[in-house]
Amino acid sequence: MGGGMVAQKAMSFGPSAKRLVRRMGPERHRAIAVVVLAVVSVVLLAYGPRLLGHATDLVFDAFLARRPVDFDAVRTVLLQVLGVYVAGSVLSWLQGYLLNDVVQGTVRRMRAEVEDKLNALPLEYFDRQPRGELMSRVTNDIDNVSQSLQQTMSQLLTSVLTVVAVLAMMVSISPLLALIALVSVPLAMLLTQAIMKRSQGQFVAQWRRTGRLNAHIEETFSGHSLVNVFGRRAEVERTFAEENDGLYLASFRAQFVSGLIMPTMMFIGNLNYVVIAVVGGIRVAHGSLTLGEVQAFAQYSRQFTQPLTTVASMANLLQSGVASAERVFELLDAEEQVPSVTTPPPAGWREEGRGEVRFEHVAFSYDPDEPLITDLSLVARPGQTVAIVGPTGAGKTTLVNLVMRFYELDGGRITLDGTDITALSRADLRGRIGMVLQDTWLFQGTIRDNIRYGRPDATDEELLEAARATFVDRFVRSLPEGYDTVVEEDGANLSAGERQLITIARAFLADPSLLILDEATSSVDTRTELLLQQAMAALRTDRTSFVIAHRLSTIRDADLILVMEAGRIVEQGDHAALVAADGAYARLHRSQFGGAVE
Template structure:
C-alpha cells in the first residue's frame, strides 16, 4: 500500500470545526485530568505479573527462606555471647569449641541466605523485565488500535512521553522496589516473630513505633502523590513543546519566534522544576522521620533491656540479639519509607500508561468480514453525514458515485471538507450516518487492512522512514522485484535525482528525509504509490512540493498511473485537474457543483469564480 500514514495533515486540521478538538500543531492535549488512587493502580501493576506467576511464587518462597535464615543469625550469635559471658562470670574456661560451632553455623546460614537472595533477585529481574516487555507490547498494540481522532487530541510529544519516559520509569520502579519491598515486609514479620520469642514485653515496646510510622508515612504519601502526578504531567507537556519546536525548527527560525519559544520553554521548565521539587521534598520527609522514630524506639529498648538483664529475667546474649533485631526491624521500615518517592513516581507513571491502555479503541472490524474479490474501484457515497464535534456537523447528506476508471477531482476553499472526504473512504474516521461502498460492499463490512490494501494514497506531507531510498519506494509493495522498483522510480522521475546522490538508491535517509528536498521526498512517496498499483488512488495535493516543470512531467506519469483505476484528486491549483472526468466543488461539507471543467466554467458558478480568480492572479 502507498503512503497511508495515519496522521492527519495540517490542511485537515484546519478543516476541522472550530468547536472540535484542537488540530493544529500547537494544540494542547487532554492529559489525564483525573488521577487514579495509589492503591488500585499499584494493584493493577502487580496483577500484570500474573503471566509469570510461577516464577513470582518461586521468588516469594526463596525470599521467605532467605529472610528466615537471616533472622536466625542474631539469635545464634546471642548464644555465642552467652557462652563467653557465662564462662567469664563463672570464672571457668570459656567453651571456645561451642563458640566455634555456633559461629560456623551462623556462617553457613548467612552464606545460604545470600545464595537464596541472589537467586531470588535473578528470578525477580526476569519477572519484572518480562512484565515491562509485555506492557510495551500492549502499548504498541493499543496505539495501533486507537482511532485517528485520539491522535488529533494528543500532542505527539505527550504521547511519546507516555510510551517512553513513563514506561521506563515504571520499569525502574519495579526493578528497584519489588525486591526490597518483598524482603522488607518478610524481614519485619520474621524479626517480629523472633522478638516475641525472646521477650514479648520488649516486642510490644518495639511495636509502638509501627502505628506512628504508618501514620506519618500515610499522611506524607497523600500529600506527595498529587505532586508526582503533576510532575509527570508537566514532563509530558514539556516533551510535547520540545518535540514540536524541534520538528518546526525551520519555521520557528524563519518567523523569528525563537524568543517566544524560549519563553514558553522557560515557563514549562520552571513549572516542571517546581512540581518535581515539591514531589521530592514532600516524599523526602518520610525517611528522616522514620529514622527519628526508630532511634527513639532503639533508646527505649536499650534502657528496658538493660534493666531486665540486671534483674536476671533476660541474658546478655538475648538482649544483644534483641537489639540487633530492633535494628533489623526498623531498617526495613526505613527502607520502605525511603522508596516511597520512587514508588509514588512509578505508580504515577503507571497511571498515565493505564490511561492510554484504557482509551477507547476504533470500532472493530466486522465479525463476518466481507472480502471484495474482483476490485473495479467503484466508490459510492450514500447520504453520508460526518462531524468531528457532535455539535458542529461538517458533512451532511452527501451522495455521489465514482465510476471505475474515473478521475474525480475535489476542489473548494479551505475547511470545505475535501481531505475529510477521502479520509472517510480510508475509514480513518467512522461515519455519523449513511454509508460508503467499494464495488458495492459497505466499507464497514470489510477488514480495514483489506480496504486500505486496495487504496494508494499520496499526502501533501511526504512521510519517509529511516532507511534507503530503495526501501522507502518498496514500502508500497515489499515483495516487488528490483526491476519493478526501478520502473516505478523512472516513471515518477525519482531516478533523475537519485544518481546525483553518493550511494544512489542505497542512500540512507533519516526518518524526516532531511537530506532530501521537499520535492524529492514527494517524488519518493509518489513512486511508492506507483509501485503499489492500487485499485483506488487518492492524491491529496500530491505535487504541491515539486517545481513546475517536474509537475508537468508528473502529471503525465499520474495520467498513466490513474488509467484503469478510480482516482480522487484534491487540488488547489485548478489547472492541474482540467482533464478530470468529474470535478466536485465543495463548500461547508456539501457538494455545491459537479461536472467537467468545461461544463462548470459554462455555468459561471463557484468553480468558475475559483478558476477565474486563479487565472486573474496569474495575469496580475
C-alpha cells in the same frame, strides 16, 4: 487541535497500584517462587543474630564462671552462623533474579499492549493529543514504571517478610522488649501515610508537567526553521522557561515531601533503639535476660526498624511509578475505534474489483453540534479521475479520509466495488488503496527501503520501474550511493520535491485499485509536475483516482471535478463545463488565472 489529557483527574493510589500488581498475573508461577525463596532467605538471615547471641553467651558465661572458654563450641556456632548467612544470601540472590524476570516480563507486555492500543485508536484521538505528550506516555512513563517496580518490589517484599520474622524472634526473646519496639510502629505508619498522601498529588503533577514540556519541545524543534523565520524564538524560550520552572517546582515538591519519610523513620528508630538498650541493660542486671539475648535483641531492633525505613525510602519511587502507571492506564482505557470485521471479502473482490466508489447519503461531522457533511451522494466509476476542489475547510480531505475509514460515518454508507466498506476489514480495504499526502513521511532508511514500503514483496525490477515512472530514478542516479542512500531524519538530505517523488513512487509500487492524491504535487517544480501528470495519467488507467488540489492546473484533465463548500458538493462536471457555468469553479479559476485587479 486541543491537547488535553484523556482523563480529567488521576486515579487514586490504591486502585492504580492493585491494577499494576494484577498485570503480573501471567508471571504468577515465578512470583510464587519469588515469595517462597524470599521467606526461606529472610528466616535464615533472621536466625543469624540468635546464633551469634548464643556464641556471646558461651564466652560471657565462661568469663563469669572463671573457666576456660569452650572454643570448639564457639567455633561450631560461628560455622553455623556462616552457613546460615551464605544460604540466605544465595537464596536472596536467586529471588532477585526471578523477580527481575517477573518485572521485565510485565513491562514488556505493557509495552506490547500500548503498541496494540495505539494501532486500535481512532485518528481523532491523535488529533487531540500532542505528539510529545503521547511519546512521553509511551516512553518516559513506561520506563519509570519499569524502574520503580524493579527497585521497589524486591525491597518491599523482603522488608515486609523481615519485619514479620524479626518480630517473631523478638517476641521469643522478650515479649516486654518486643512490646516497646512495637510502640513506634503505629506512630511511624501514621506519619508515613500522611506524607505519602501529600506526595501522591505532587508526583502526578510532576509527570503531567513532564508530558507538557516534552510536547512543547517536540513541537518547537519540529518547526525549528519556522520559529526562527517568524522571530518567535524569544516566545518559545519564554514558554520553555515557564514549563521548565513548573516541572522544577512540581519535581521539587514531590521529592521533598516524599524525602521527609526517611529522616522521620530514622529518628523514630533511633529513639526506639535507645529505649530498648536501657530497658535491656536493666533486665540483664536483674538476671531476667542474658547478655547474648540483649545483644541479639539489639540487632533485631535495628533489623526491625531498617525494613520500615526501607519501605519509607521506597515510597517516593513507588508513588512516582504508580503516577506514571496511571497515565499509561489512561491511554489503555481510551475508547478504541469501531472493531474491524474478521470475515473475508466476497470471492473475487480483490482480483476483479476495479475501484468503483459510491457515496450514498453520507453524513459526517467532527463535532455533533457543527454538521460538516449532511447528505452527500456521488459515484466514482472505474478509471475515472475525480478531482475535489474548494476553499480550505470545505471537507475535501475529510471525504477521502472517510473512504479510508480513518473516521466512521454518522449516516449513509460508502461502497467499494459494491461492498460496504464497513463490511470489510480495514486491512482488506486499505490494501486496495494507495495514498500520497501533501506532508511527506519518510523513515530513516535507504531510498530503496522507503519506496519498497509500498509493497515489501516487490522485486528490484518492479521497484526500478516505479522509480522510473515517477522520475525518482532521474535524481537518485546522481547520488553517490544511489538507491542505497540513507534518508536522514525527516529527509533532511533531500529536497521537498525529491521527498514527494519518493512517496509517489511508493504509492505507484503498491499498484492500488484506488489512488488518493492529496495535494501530491504541491512540493515539486512546474517541470516535474508536468512529468508527474503524464506518469499519473498512465497509472490511472483502469483505476479510480481521487485528486485533492488547490492548483487547478493540475486537474484540468480530470474526468469529474467536484466543487465543495461547507461539506456539500455545490458543482460537478468537467473543466470546460464548469468554467462555462460561471459558478463557484469559475470564480476559483479566475482567481488563479485571471488578470491582476486594479
